[in-house]
Amino acid sequence: MDKTISEMDNLMKKKQKDIEDNMKTKVTFLKEIEAFRKEINEALDRLEQASVTEVDENCGKMDQELRMELKTIQETLDKLTTCKAEMVSAQRNSSQQFVNMKISENIISDMKKATLRSTNVLKDSMSFERNSEILHFLRNHESLAKKPLLMKHGLYEVQSKKSYNVKLNDDVSTCDIWSSCILDSGDILLADYENKKIKLVDCETYRVRNSLKVSTEPQSVCKISNVEAAVSLYNNTVQFVSTKNKLAPTRSLTFGHFCRGIAVMDGHLAISYLSKAYIYTMNGQYLKTIEKDRFGSNMFHQIRETCSSDNGRTIHMVDDMKDLVTIGRDGNVMWQYSSQEIKDTWGVCTDGNGNVFVSGAVSRNVTQLGSDGAYLGEVVSKAHDLNCPRAISFHRKQRKLFVTDSNELHVFRVQ
Incomplete structure (x- = not known):
């Protein structure tokens, strides 16, 4: 004692x-x-x-x-x-x-x-134009402290699955969600190609809370800041949309080429079209084109979707033939993933901890890669009864993987 x-x-x-x-x-x-x-x-x-x-x-x-x-x-x-x-x-x-x-x-x-x-x-x-990149950089940080990148080792496992219908009464066609992204609020933004709409899905009820009809088919969507998103449209245009309270169009940029995938890399817009990725400032000023590797070979065949890495300095691009190509800010290939495990690659997203998810529309699955591009396995498989998974996004705080499939938004809770 x-x-x-x-x-x-x-x-x-x-x-x-x-x-x-x-x-x-x-x-x-x-x-x-x-x-x-x-x-x-x-x-x-x-x-x-x-x-x-x-x-x-x-x-x-x-x-x-x-x-x-x-x-x-x-x-x-x-x-x-x-x-x-x-x-x-x-x-x-x-x-x-x-x-x-x-x-x-x-x-x-x-x-x-x-x-x-x-x-x-x-x-x-006489001209004065805001340098919106400064504001974008500040808005994209939660505090003045530098956040360490926490690594998730090993394959995620699905704990539960719930499905929600995102088709609206005035939709003229079956939903065809090509792209999605998570906003700071936790709400999910969807690009419905067939119905020419951007849809805002509530993070609690998973119902479409608000929608915005756009001029032509939306193809890819990405978060710009906590109050703004960008949408690539079929008519060579990038439409910026206010996400504060309800969806509303703001400014737009028109380019001399088709706009497919869109993402933010190092504070700049990365816009893909077929085998090329164009880098622009947030105001639409051309910076460079990424097309060939250091050996002079084409890096891409036909880019579909893009997303930035967790640190914003690299970008992941899914290609219909080369599956997934990850490039750095210098435009060089960092690593490439291609496997028989996934067919007809479509969507790509990250978990905030270094892992990358890729969806296969034909293989009906979602695979997981490590931060170095190593294949870890299937998170979502055919056993989860998906018909044609396309757009995917990940809520890092709630550890939920969102997968679109026709009219359905599937919510997978993972660990």
């Missing part, structure tokens, strides 16, 4: 010290957060000041040019007024009137050219 009492007494002292150390740690972390926020504020202040200075300089130069042009206009007006008066006074002198008329025509012609140049300069030099 004496020995135990002594041990408990030492344990009490240790726990008391742990409490004190924990309080010190809290103070240290809070100071670090405050200091980090101060650095971020200073960086934003610097960017703001640089933008303000640039606008001041551009508008200042434009103001000088406009004032000089205003002065020129006034001088021209004075010349025209004088010339008109001389024409009136020389009504009986046709030669002098002819000379004054030619002088007036030259003055008017020069003035019109100067006005046209001024308008063009004003249109070309």
Whole structure:
């Protein structure tokens, strides 16, 4: 008893010290957060000041040019007024009137050219466009702390399965969900190709809470931020959609090529079409095309769906012949997965812990790959009675795998 009492007494002292150390740690972390926020504020202040200075300089130069042009206009007006008066006074002198008329025509012609140049300069030099990549980067983080990437080792196992009908009363065709993604709220966004709709599925009831009719067939959908998503449409357009409260179209970008898969990689838009992947800024500025590997061979045959990796620096692309190709930010192939276990690859998603899921429409399954591309096995198999699984997405917090199959949204709880 004496020995135990002594041990408990030492344990009490240790726990008391742990409490004190924990309080010190809290103070240290809070100071670090405050200091980090101060650095971020200073960086934003610097960017703001640089933008303000640039606008001041551009508008200042434009103001000088406009004032000089205003002065020129006034001088021209004075010349025209004088010339008109001389024409009136020389009504009986046709030669002098002819000379004054030619002088007036030259003055008017020069003035019109100067006005046209001024308008063009004003249109070309004066512009301000938001750098939305900065806002996108900030919105895509849950806190100022860097989150460690937790690895899930081994194959997920299905614990339960529930199915929900996502066909609406005004849908004219059987649902054909080509793509899906999980929003920060946990709600699921679906791209219904046949019914030309984007559907928002509630994360608790798994019923379609809201839908948006788009101009043509939607093919792929991805989350841009906690309040915005992007949808690739059949007419070479990427439509941005507000996901706050209810679905609403916002801006759109039109490209000179077909748009199939869409994802965000390293803060940029990755848009696939057949055997090519195009990289653009969020404002639609072209950056590069990914097509050939370092040996000059085609990396893809026909890309279907794409998704970004958990760290956002690589991208997974499912191909109708090459199954799954993962590329890095430099455009080089990191690894490729091809197997007889999966046929007619269609959907792809990650679990947030380094694992990748791939659906096979013909093989009627969903396979799991490790972070290095190693095949781990089937998570969903033919035994789960799927007819044609296509779009897949994963809720990392609830550990649920969502698989679309015609009118059905299947919810698999996994462990």
